[in-house]
Amino acid sequence: MPGRGEAAGPAGLGWAPAGPAGLGWAPGPAGPAGAQPSVRETVEQILQAVRDRDDAAIRTLLADLTAAADTAALLYLRERLDATQ
Template identity: 70%
Template sequence: MEPRTRETIEGIVQAVCDGDDVAIRTLLAALAAVADTASLLYLRERLYAPR
């Protein structure tokens, strides 16, 4: 996975934790342009990981 993709995913996770809807939408749009199956599975894993 590209480092930029991983950074975008981590940004999404942080935005979800913060409840920042605008950032979530912006970051998801950026991820959609480059995401593959592995990226989406990683996003799912990070969102469901205990904090």
């Protein structure tokens, strides 16, 4: 709850997203530490497909990402999607 030293988070929901410790996740376009350049590139392509509202491209790119993604990469995608709102 806010007022107990916790961040209010988005829309005052009482929480703030944070990267999990030990997974090398850092918010921002640089991506997770040690992430394959192809993972970062695929995430950026997903973001563009979302902006373009290209459902077929989103499905294809998500399939590509899940083949190579770890938890840090998926959290990076989430952070980048949240940043576009």
